[in-house]
Amino acid sequence: MYDFHYHRPKTLADAVGLLKGKDEARPMSGGMTLIPTLKQRLAKPSDVVDLGGIKELAGIKVEGNNVVIGGMTRHADVASSADVKGAIPALAYLAGHIGDPQVRNRGTIGGSIANNDPAADYPGAVVALNATVTTNTGKHTADSFFKGLFETALSDGELVTSVSFPKAEKAAYMKFPNPASRYAMVGVFVAKTAGGVRVAVTGAGPCVFRVKAMEDALAKNFSSDAIKDIKVPADGLNSDIHASAEYRAHLVNVMARRAVDAANK
Amino acid sequence: MNAPTGIGARVKRKEDQRFLTGTGRYVDDLPLARATYAHFLRSPHAHAKIKSIDTTAAKAMPGVVAIFTGKDIADAKVGGLICGWVVKDKHGQPHKAPPHPVMAVDTVRYVGDTVAMVVANSHDEAKDAAEAIKVDYEEKPANVDLAKALDKGAAEVHAAEAPGNLIYDWEIGVKADVDAAFAKAAHVTKLDIVNNRLIPNAMEPRAAAAEYDKGTGNYTLWSTSQNPHVLRLILSAFVLGIPEHKLRVVAPDVGGGFGSKIFCYNEETMVTWAASRVGRPIKWTAERSESFQTDAHGRDHVTHAELALDKDGKFLALKVETIANMGAYLSTFSTAVPTYLYATLLAGQYTTPLIYANVKAALTHTAPVDAYRGAGRPEATFVVETIVSKAAKELKMDPAELRRKNFIPSDAFPYQTPVALQYDSGNYPPIIDEAIKIADYKGFEARRAEAKSRGKLRGIGFSSYIEACGLAPSQVIGQLGGGVGQWESAQLKFNPTGNVQILTGSHSHGQGHETTFAQLVSDKLGVPMENIEVVHGDTATTPFGMGTYGSRSLAVGGSAIMKAADKVIAKGKKIAAHLMEASVADVVFENGTFKVAGTDKAVPLGQAVFAAYVPHNYPLAEIEPGMDENAFYDPANFVYPAGTQICEVEIDPDTGVVEVISHTAVDDFGNIINPMIVEGQVHGGIVQGVGQALLENAVYDKETGQLISGSYMDYTMPRASDVPSFKLGYKVTPCPHNPLGVKGCGEAGAIAAPAAVMNAVHDALAPLGVSHVPMPATPLNVWQAINGASK
Numbered sequence A: 001m002y003d004f005h006y007h008r009p010k011t012l013a014d015a016v017g018l019l020k021g022k023d024e025a026r027p028m029s030g031g032m033t034l035i036p037t038l039k040q041r042l043a044k045p046s047d048v049v050d051l052g053g054i055k056e057l058a059g060i061k062v063e064g065n066n067v068v069i070g071g072m073t074r075h076a077d078v079a080s081s082a083d084v085k086g087a088i089p090a091l092a093y094l095a096g097h098i099g100d101p102q103v104r105n106r107g108t109i110g111g112s113i114a115n116n117d118p119a120a121d122y123p124g125a126v127v128a129l130n131a132t133v134t135t136n137t138g139k140h141t142a143d144s145f146f147k148g149l150f151e152t153a154l155s156d157g158e159l160v161t162s163v164s165f166p167k168a169e170k171a172a173y174m175k176f177p178n179p180a181s182r183y184a185m186v187g188v189f190v191a192k193t194a195g196g197v198r199v200a201v202t203g204a205g206p207c208v209f210r211v212k213a214m215e216d217a218l219a220k221n222f223s224s225d226a227i228k229d230i231k232v233p234a235d236g237l238n239s240d241i242h243a244s245a246e247y248r249a250h251l252v253n254v255m256a257r258r259a260v261d262a263a264n265k
Numbered sequence B: 001m002n003a004p005t006g007i008g009a010r011v012k013r014k015e016d017q018r019f020l021t022g023t024g025r026y027v028d029d030l031p032l033a034r035a036t037y038a039h040f041l042r043s044p045h046a047h048a049k050i051k052s053i054d055t056t057a058a059k060a061m062p063g064v065v066a067i068f069t070g071k072d073i074a075d076a077k078v079g080g081l082i083c084g085w086v087v088k089d090k091h092g093q094p095h096k097a098p099p100h101p102v103m104a105v106d107t108v109r110y111v112g113d114t115v116a117m118v119v120a121n122s123h124d125e126a127k128d129a130a131e132a133i134k135v136d137y138e139e140k141p142a143n144v145d146l147a148k149a150l151d152k153g154a155a156e157v158h159a160a161e162a163p164g165n166l167i168y169d170w171e172i173g174v175k176a177d178v179d180a181a182f183a184k185a186a187h188v189t190k191l192d193i194v195n196n197r198l199i200p201n202a203m204e205p206r207a208a209a210a211e212y213d214k215g216t217g218n219y220t221l222w223s224t225s226q227n228p229h230v231l232r233l234i235l236s237a238f239v240l241g242i243p244e245h246k247l248r249v250v251a252p253d254v255g256g257g258f259g260s261k262i263f264c265y266n267e268e269t270m271v272t273w274a275a276s277r278v279g280r281p282i283k284w285t286a287e288r289s290e291s292f293q294t295d296a297h298g299r300d301h302v303t304h305a306e307l308a309l310d311k312d313g314k315f316l317a318l319k320v321e322t323i324a325n326m327g328a329y330l331s332t333f334s335t336a337v338p339t340y341l342y343a344t345l346l347a348g349q350y351t352t353p354l355i356y357a358n359v360k361a362a363l364t365h366t367a368p369v370d371a372y373r374g375a376g377r378p379e380a381t382f383v384v385e386t387i388v389s390k391a392a393k394e395l396k397m398d399p400a401e402l403r404r405k406n407f408i409p410s411d412a413f414p415y416q417t418p419v420a421l422q423y424d425s426g427n428y429p430p431i432i433d434e435a436i437k438i439a440d441y442k443g444f445e446a447r448r449a450e451a452k453s454r455g456k457l458r459g460i461g462f463s464s465y466i467e468a469c470g471l472a473p474s475q476v477i478g479q480l481g482g483g484v485g486q487w488e489s490a491q492l493k494f495n496p497t498g499n500v501q502i503l504t505g506s507h508s509h510g511q512g513h514e515t516t517f518a519q520l521v522s523d524k525l526g527v528p529m530e531n532i533e534v535v536h537g538d539t540a541t542t543p544f545g546m547g548t549y550g551s552r553s554l555a556v557g558g559s560a561i562m563k564a565a566d567k568v569i570a571k572g573k574k575i576a577a578h579l580m581e582a583s584v585a586d587v588v589f590e591n592g593t594f595k596v597a598g599t600d601k602a603v604p605l606g607q608a609v610f611a612a613y614v615p616h617n618y619p620l621a622e623i624e625p626g627m628d629e630n631a632f633y634d635p636a637n638f639v640y641p642a643g644t645q646i647c648e649v650e651i652d653p654d655t656g657v658v659e660v661i662s663h664t665a666v667d668d669f670g671n672i673i674n675p676m677i678v679e680g681q682v683h684g685g686i687v688q689g690v691g692q693a694l695l696e697n698a699v700y701d702k703e704t705g706q707l708i709s710g711s712y713m714d715y716t717m718p719r720a721s722d723v724p725s726f727k728l729g730y731k732v733t734p735c736p737h738n739p740l741g742v743k744g745c746g747e748a749g750a751i752a753a754p755a756a757v758m759n760a761v762h763d764a765l766a767p768l769g770v771s772h773v774p775m776p777a778t779p780l781n782v783w784q785a786i787n788g789a790s791k
Helices: A012-019 A034-039 A075-080 A082-087 A089-096 A109-115 A122-128 A212-220 A245-264 B016-020 B070-075 B123-131 B175-183 B228-239 B266-278 B288-294 B377-394 B399-406 B428-438 B441-453 B474-479 B513-525 B553-580 B605-613 B675-695 B748-768 B779-790
Strands: A005-007 A025-028 A047-050 A060-063 A066-070 A132-135 A139-141 A146-148 A160-166 A168-177 A184-193 A196-202 B036-042 B048-054 B064-069 B114-120 B134-139 B166-172 B187-195 B207-213 B218-223 B247-250 B282-285 B301-309 B315-327 B354-363 B457-466 B488-494 B500-504 B532-536 B587-590 B593-596 B602-604 B628-633 B642-652 B657-668 B727-730
Touching: A012 A025, A012 A047, A025 A034, A060 A082, A066 A082, A066 A109, A075 A082, A075 A089, A075 A109, A082 A089, A089 A122, A089 A168, A089 A184, A109 A122, A109 A160, A122 A146, A122 A160, A122 A168, A122 A184, A122 A196, A168 A245, A184 A212, A184 A245, A196 A212, A196 A245, A245 B779, B036 B123, B036 B266, B036 B288, B048 B114, B064 B070, B064 B123, B064 B266, B070 B114, B114 B123, B114 B266, B175 B301, B175 B315, B175 B354, B187 B377, B207 B266, B218 B228, B218 B266, B228 B247, B228 B266, B266 B282, B301 B377, B315 B377, B377 B399, B377 B457, B377 B748, B399 B428, B399 B457, B428 B441, B428 B457, B428 B642, B428 B657, B428 B727, B441 B457, B441 B642, B457 B748, B488 B553, B500 B513, B500 B553, B513 B532, B513 B553, B553 B587, B553 B593, B553 B602, B553 B605, B553 B628, B593 B605, B602 B605, B642 B748, B657 B675, B657 B748, B657 B779, B675 B748, B748 B779
Parallel strands: A005 A047, A025 A047, B036 B282, B218 B247, B315 B354, B500 B532, B657 B727
Antiparallel strands: A060 A066, A066 A160, A132 A139, A132 A160, A168 A184, A184 A196, B036 B114, B048 B134, B064 B114, B166 B354, B187 B301, B207 B218, B207 B282, B301 B315, B457 B642, B488 B500, B488 B628, B587 B593, B593 B602, B642 B657
């Protein structure tokens, strides 16, 4: 990797200050994407601001009808949290199936959604549960947060401080992992909350997306039969050596049905 | 009482203590004073002309010690890398041998081809400087699709030396005879298959470190080699011209090879050459992405095969046409793999009387392809065992029955096949019977029905493999064009206090020689295991030997050890006879002690050894002092392990996911020295075979020649969770021509497994009308096959 200035601030304000005015500075949460990128010399930041020392950013709280997860909370902590397991078991399940144990013990929810890798798991949960993303400057709805391939609504210097997930009446996540990387080749998160039914798909396209037709069908009848004939068009879906767009489109339906069945269990 | 340590005992591996506690010493661990670090600038293009290389800015970068380009090497008259096996084509002409420069001079021919070497005070500085080298490339069309590599108009890799990309057009068998048999056949089964390209992925990447001693003019190269003596021979005699006595090659602990570390590579050559120019030691360790791009890859065949059968299902003839990928340059043993290690195995375990095979070796703009665990024999087994199972399906015959009907009878050994090999021993029917019993073949249909009730498609697949290993009788290899002898050496060097070093010319890089070889000597000479040390991998200390590949170490290297042990006993008898004042003819050796039959006179081996080193009371007039015996063993034939694997899979028709539910392997490896180590070899081999069948695939972009599966993000390695606990069994027919009666076990799993798995996949999908799934049977490939069949 190339040389850079390393900082490990103790407060959010210091982190924001360190990033300010430096075009080539990069915040680092768990580093699970950034470190490999640096090691392959694919990025050359002037400064890396490690958010790992900011205690206020990590932790899980239940606030009324919501589970609020700090931006620097590691996947392993979400997976094992009694609060998350109690309120939204599907979210704990998702966190427990990200990457491998090493990744789960380093990677964070804030880092994952800020990076918005098309094959990341968390965006599926954020969109399906209609979570709210809180940053140092404001709040984003789930639908407005994920903009496209590796693109979010975050502006420069804006850091995810927490994600608030409404409790779900029913929810499940079904992931078809890429055989090599184990990222989501297709991941479908289905959730029934007070706000209605949502079906969010990650891994299949350039960015997480919802399947409106499935949501409508499930709102009427929350059963896998209700969506068995709803096909997602292959157009615009990812295609690579592991899965064609057509295969991904097919898997969206399979994983969605399995998620509904799991949510009904 | 101590646990048994002799032949047949499950002795825990002596070497594992250091490997598991992180105290092994690998090339990269070497502490070399004043070391510099090399980094290689590699081609980003599959095919391009190098118009110019400008290293001016790079040479001025901090920490840079030297930069070398292909031109520097050419100017220094360094030889190219060699292909050590001359295969003669069907007209008797030697194969085309395009040059293989150590670094590209004016053309790059695959992504990863070596363009420049930067030597710097640190690895990072070397990488920084490499980025500052300006190379002006003129990109050219790449030829990447093997099926089209020999077509007119395909971009030529070495236009002058190998027009049309053809390295050889080789054949074995008489085509007219085979065609005549096909004309009379009651049934012909046809098969078109691709044997997918694999990347070896040893846990330890390749590494090299070299030092030049100005005072003596001696070079030392530490390399991740499976055969340090052969590497030294190649570097000395063909490439660098450093005489063998001035070049020491050391292969210390090596973390896996699977064939990929047999060959002489660019980087170790450059590191050695440059060490004297730089005047400081140079270290290089491949990064994982370099391993993906530049380790010699394996397999990569496109094959059409046809099997002719009579009305009763007897095989009449087999016809095979294969295009084998050589990559962009001919690696060390590349030419032999798809010919003498492939087509000669096409008889399998069967009496097929007529076989014709035509193999065309083709150049492509991809990494060189060479031997990889099994080397030719997995490809042969895949052809034979797939077409046999397909024939059984077409004829609605039980696949085990069709095999049995065609097995070479147990009383027919030695058996001459129509494709050159003479199988020394074997007894195939009891193997398949045992496998069927272990796998509960009778209960399969009930399991299939039960799986169906869960929405799963269950299938079962057989693979009855043969392999020729224990490479090899030197004179046969010489007749076939091999450039080296194939014997092995051993030295038993006793110390005065009675402990012993076994020096072997073979090399352990995961196989457990330090344990198995010690067991041989412990068993034979009665020396306790803890008093035995196995020494390997250093040309300065071990006798010249051929190294480890082709499942040869025990059959050939172990036999050499036994010969040396016989010499120890013979000499010891003379010493003991002297000490006991007896006639040599009356001395027997039992349990580590020389005795005079019918008396209580006894001299332990240790006492005889001590007398040999302190020869105060010693027959000096008749024998020399010392106890240090050498032996070289050249085998009379290959050894022929054989076995049957049975795989059972379940397929999720909704997703195409294949799960291996059970996998049985019954092998005949001859006598077994350490069953635990053998099981480990079989387990690892099966996992690699399952990997080839379901997961692994080296994919180049057909247009650009970029390696798409160039990291673990896209190259699917098998994981523990991908395989069940294996069910193993053994049948033993001892090898009749080596002193241990052993065959070889290192490659068997990888040879047999792909066909077993793929036959199971096809069996599972047959009810849907699916006739062909490409290997690897990834979820995508299976889903597409199901989808294609249902359309």
